[in-house]
Amino acid sequence: MSLPPIDLAVFHDHGFTRRQCRITNLWFWTCDKDRTTCGDTHEDEYTFIGKPLIQGFEQRGKALKDAMREAFLSFFETFEHHRIQPYPVLARWRDDIHLTIASIADFQPHVTSGQVAPPANPLTISQPCIRLTDVDAVGRSGRHLTTFEMMAHHVFNRPDEGEMYYWMEECVAYCHQMLTETFGVEAAEITYVENPWCGGGNAGPAVEVIVGGLELATLVFMNLEESEDGDIELKGDRYREMPLQIIDTGYGLERFCWAAAGTPTIYEAIYPETVEWLKTLSGFSEVASNWPDLDLDKVLGEMSRLNGIMNIEPGVDAEHLSQLFIERLSQRDVSITQEQFLAVTEPLARIYAIPDHLHALTHMIGDGLVPSNAKAGYLARMLARRILRMRDDLGIDVTLAELISHHIDVNMEGHNMKQTRDGIITIMSLEEERYGEVLRKGTNLIKQSLKSIAQDAEQLPDELLFQLNDSHGLPPDMVINMAQAIGWSQLRLRTGFSAELAERHAKMAKAAASTDQHTSYVHELPQLPKTVPLYYNDVHQRSFDASVLASIPLLEDVALESATHAIVLSESCFYPEGGGQEGDYGSLTTDGTSRQVLDTKKENGLILHLCDGPFEVGDLVHGSIDWSRRKQLMDHHTAVHIVGGAARRILGPHIYQAGSNKSSELARLDVTHYRRLTREDLDAIEVLSNEVLGQVSRIEKIVLPRHEADKKYGFDLYQGGAPKGNEIRVLRISDHDVQACGGTHHDEPGKIGSIRVVRSTAVQDGVERLHIVAGDSALSFAREQGEILREASKTFAVASEDLPKTAERFFTEWKEQRKRIEQLEAEIVRLRTTGGGDDSMNVDGVRMVVMEVQGNLKQLTSMLQELTRDPETPTVAVLGSREGGGKLMVACTESSIASKRYNAVDLLKSIIPHIKGGGGGRPTMAQGGGSDADGLDAALEEARRLVQS
RNA sequence: GGGCGUGUAGAUCAGUUGGAAGAUCGCUACCUUGGCAUGGUAGAGGCCCCGAGUUCAAAUCUCGGCACGUCCA
Structure with a gap:
């Protein structure tokens, strides 16, 4: 059965009748007797x-x-x-x-x-x-x-x-x-x-x-x-x-x-001010004056009517489209050349697109988004870059910040934006800077890549264009334009290339999408009532009694350490991993058996206690949780909320939680921000967080129906992720931070003791990860830091306060001394190579030096350099050293009879087996090493024999 | 979340098959000049991002980390 006709009284009452479109075959209702099409076809003009x-x-x-x-x-x-x-x-x-x-x-x-x-x-x-x-x-x-x-x-x-x-x-x-x-x-x-x-x-x-x-x-x-x-x-x-x-x-x-x-x-109709402004700035208004015979108004008028039936969709080849347009226009007595058509439509397309893109970008940034190279932030960056490119194509001299300012003034009045105007302008300026940097680097890169391309080439290799686009952010048409500008004037973009690029990306995306998976802990979960959570009623409850509802063997591949069974109870105060908070540990005991709870997970509303052994269904167990671990997890979880609130107050309204993790050792909080955090930022956040510990006496935990929570606190509630149910647990730390959160938290922030923001790392562009320790972890962190300082100071034998100064002094001295050693080594080489007459002989005008010296490869190198430098005395030198299992080096004076007659690599390869090694190099300089220094004499002896023959 | 790319002098970047760390600009000194622009000569400036591994030998190859960039979902 398919759907029945939509036959409504309202149609009949207004004299509408049902017909079938002669083009699309769709059924439609009309009160126009002459109408034979549904209205949205390639014959229905605007x-x-x-x-x-x-x-x-x-x-x-x-x-x-x-x-x-x-x-x-x-x-x-x-x-x-x-x-x-x-x-x-x-x-x-x-x-x-x-x-x-x-x-x-x-x-x-x-x-x-x-x-x-x-x-x-x-x-x-x-x-x-x-x-x-x-x-x-x-x-x-x-x-x-x-x-x-x-x-x-x-x-x-x-x-x-x-x-x-x-x-x-x-x-x-x-x-x-x-x-x-x-x-x-x-x-x-x-x-x-x-x-x-x-x-x-x-x-x-x-x-x-x-x-x-x-x-x-x-x-x-x-x-x-x-x-x-x-x-x-x-x-x-x-x-x-x-x-x-x-x-x-x-x-x-x-x-x-x-x-x-x-x-x-x-x-x-919707952006008249910006369209006019951009027309003036770009000088578009004067375009028509190039062709006095062209009736621009008529062209544009006909074009817009044509737009309605041309069905211009993304991905249509631009050149093909322009020809089609010109053809259609000529059917309507508008004659226009391709050159004229492009001169009009290309700038117009940009003038029209810019205000639209500005509107989207303003909304996104206004909602507190931070541009990034991933996720939604990437979409904002893409829009910003499109605007900048179109602006450059139009040859307009305004900054992105000015464009956005103009847009806000004209179009955003009365719109409630989360981000401040200054914030938006800062973010836009940073984006433009970054864009400039990509362009600058790109220009160099294109020049570099073109070196291997013939100046009269008509196309660039596909791989090069793909790579420039994907790895360096240079769109193919921009690459071609730049290349044309610096001399590769014959280059064109192959027809259909853009479509292939898009297809390639789509394939990659498809491959990525298919790798999604969900892990389960047991083979099959029985139908049981949801476990009653006790941890919300009283977060301080450490033990409880419950009956065993199921005892299921764990799947092999998820079994962790010695856990073998998942135990489901009627109720529990074990907190299961969720919201970035790790699960509780502890034990379950009956009169006869005692099992360790090694982790706690949640699946389908059931709390799974992962234990090191089974129970019988129906057993009454006494559960108790590892309280010091739970306390530490609560310290960290509550601290994360406080630090998040502090970051928002210090850095701005765009600070949004992009993820978090709380273990017993430390907590991590990822927040969105448009530049790297400095230690000063972290200090300010840390100070404010600790102030909150003292100022806020109680944390409110409220359960609200979802739409009420939305209405009261807005969508910033859902920073920890989108919740599923109709009931929202809201955690409110005064006005400092309000979030939906299912984790376990202290009732009083003061219980945490202290919070330290240890450092920040970059997760991706636009997202900073804060490393946080709180409570006892903060204390042990401080102890560890002290220990590191003491150890380092002990090595230098100074007080820890003097450590930075001392380390700096040692480092500069180390550099100076390294330099001095190099100079001295050069001096040694000079002294050694001027004296060694005994080891040299002359064979047909080539000086032969074969000798054992002391030193490492680097020193041997400088010695050889010294020996073979003078073109007046063509030399073949073979040096050996006993260091590190034996080293041998051979060199000939460059472009001399010595280098013509002898090949350093061949010579080396013939003698290196004596020290059980290998080596190689260039014909005028070869080096190698071995594992048997005792063979050095034999190697040098063979070298002497070889050069004499 | 996935793909790709890049970390070398103060800056911008070369560095071939693993085999002697380079160029240009800037900096310092000197020469040229009445002075400046300019020109010439010389010099200083390197933990080749960090850590392991492979190798006789690693800026170069492999793995891990850190940092930066980019495309796509």
């Missing part, structure tokens, strides 16, 4: 360019967006939808995506799965979203954006629990009423296209709302989930109805603006 279809909105830019958004939200408010504040663009409540890509993403996965209640029902929202998949098409297609606001009304129905708010009929009715009444759209311009939606294991009927050739909204009725024995078939997969029935709508705010403005592209 009809609103120059002739707005949405009436009553004369503003442009931010004012237009604000008015449009307000009109939408208040429409739904009057129909009893609750207005929800937008979520951040960084999807920190999710671990599967970095960015908020749709309004429904706010409620995934737990609201949409039914585990967590929605914040309101029904609700309306305008959610800023970022999607980078189409980034290449932005600016070129006239309609693509990386950042947009998705206006929506959402409903979460539970028919099985008698909670049914509304479904398709009402949903479409709201949409139609809003379009025609609030926005003044003629009903004849609207088509509703039936096009089922599926994705991510869910599916349902859906309606696309098309106005003037532009898809303004999609109304999705999500009521199906993937199931092998489902009775509904959609696009090859089987589905069944699910208990939760969700209305997921998406109205493109910017598209509404565009339809209201009727501008040639969407960018002029």
Whole structure:
């Protein structure tokens, strides 16, 4: 069975009829008798360019967006939808995506799965979203954006629990009423296209709302989930109805603006100030004056109408596209050469894309993101670099910080940003600096790489381009441009290369994705009630009594040390590893047996005590935990929260926990920051952390329903990772730090004693790892440091205060003396080589020196150098030394009869077996060593024989 | 999370098959000049990132660490 037709009263009431599109074959509803297409095909041009279809909105830019958004939200408010504040663009409540890509993403996965209640029902929202998949098409297609606001009304129905708010009929009715009444759209311009939606294991009927050739909204009725024995078939997969029935709508705010403005592209409707500014700065306005005959306005007008049917998607070859455009334009009596076309469209594409990218970047950085070379931070860096490149291509002289400042002034007023303006500007300046550095290094590298390429080459090797891109951040087209500029004028980028590059990356990504795995500790977990955790009620409880519910042998490959069995109890105060806190150790005993608990883990709500032996099911056991270890873990865990809060107060609002680990020896806290931390930073964090220990007398532990926690404390709660349940355990250390955390913590910070921030290391760019010790570990750390100091001072026989000064003195003296030794060795060599007449002889005008000397390879080298330096006395020298198992060296005076007649390597190879060694070198200088110094005499004797013959 | 790349003089970088640590700029002194720009000559400046291993021999090869860069998810 497939989905039935979407046949609603609202269609009939407004005189709409159902037809099948002659191009796409999709069914659609229209009240225009002449319409034969669904509206979104390659024959449906944009009809609103120059002739707005949405009436009553004369503003442009931010004012237009604000008015449009307000009109939408208040429409739904009057129909009893609750207005929800937008979520951040960084999807920190999710671990599967970095960015908020749709309004429904706010409620995934737990609201949409039914585990967590929605914040309101029904609700309306305008959610800023970022999607980078189409980034290449932005600016070129006239309609693509990386950042947009998705206006929506959402409903979460539970028919099985008698909670049914509304479904398709009402949903479409709201949409139609809003379009025609609030926005003044003629009903004849609207088509509703039936096009089922599926994705991510869910599916349902859906309606696309098309106005003037532009898809303004999609109304999705999500009521199906993937199931092998489902009775509904959609696009090859089987589905069944699910208990939760969700209305997921998406109205493109910017598209509404565009339809209201009727501008040639969407960018002029929403970013008019920046587009004008960049046109002026880049001198684009004068481009047309190069060709007085060209009617630029007409070209652009026709182009934007064409945009609607050209279906410009990312990855389309630019050259091919331009030819297609020129062809189509000529069909419409617009004649333009390729040169003219590119001179107009290339700069325009950049002028349009820059404000869009700035908007996305401002949102991301504004939400507290730090640019990085990994994860979401990398996406921000990519956007920043795209902006900088486009700016350079346009030849504009403004900094990234100035561009962002301008954007904030024009577009961000009233938007609540977490990061400060100064913070954003600092981060942008650092990014631009870094970009400059990549360019500078890249230029050198390209010059270097080109050395091996013929000046008249037409292409560069694929491997070179791949490598320059992947390892050095130099995009292929930039490499070609640079190479052309410095003399390789014939070079072109091979058609299709960019596509191959993308494909290569996709392959790598696919290979990486398939290596995901989950470790389990036992073969099969029995169905048992969740273990009752005692550690939340009283974190100080050290022992308890419980009954054994299961005793399961551990899987071979996860067995650690001597643990053999996982014991499941009815309740436990053993804390299982989680939230970066290691599991508790201790013991379980009955009257007869006693087992060590070597680690504690959690799986499917069951606490697994990993023991060194089994129990009988039904045994009553007495459990007691290793308290000193637990106390230390609590010291470290609570300290991590305090240090995190301190770092945020000292370094800025972008400080976010990127991971943490607490063992009994030390704790590690990874935080996001845009530059390396100095010791001064660490000191300030340490001082503030210790102040908190004294100032805050109690740590609050509160359990809240999820949406209440979100509302009260915001998404910074979820720094430790996205929690799963509807109930959130909030740990609040006054206003210093508030986080959702399932770990065990002290009730009073003062119990920790003291905190030391030992050092910081870099995890990746944009993430610093703080090494922290607290409580007893802090004391033993101090003791160890003292011991290191004492040991070092003992070696120097000085007081530890004098150690740095003394070490420095020793080091400089060591350097000076090393130099002095070199000089003295040279002197020794000079003395030895001037005297040795006895060991030299003359064979046909070549001086032969064969002798045993004292010294290492380095000294022998200098001696040989001295002996064979003078071209006036051609010399072959063979030196031997007994050091280190015997050394032999042979050298000939360069470019003389000596080097013509004798080969140092051959000579060496003939004599080296006497000392049981090997060696090699160049024809004029060879060296080798052996393991039998006693053979040295024989070796030298053979050398004498060889040179005489 | 995965792939790739780079650590050599104060700076920017060469360094071939493992076999004698280099260039350019900067620095110091001297020469040229009335002085400066410039030109000439000489010199100083190196834990070749750190630690193991292989080898007669490691800046070079292998492994580990640290630091930096970059592409992708």
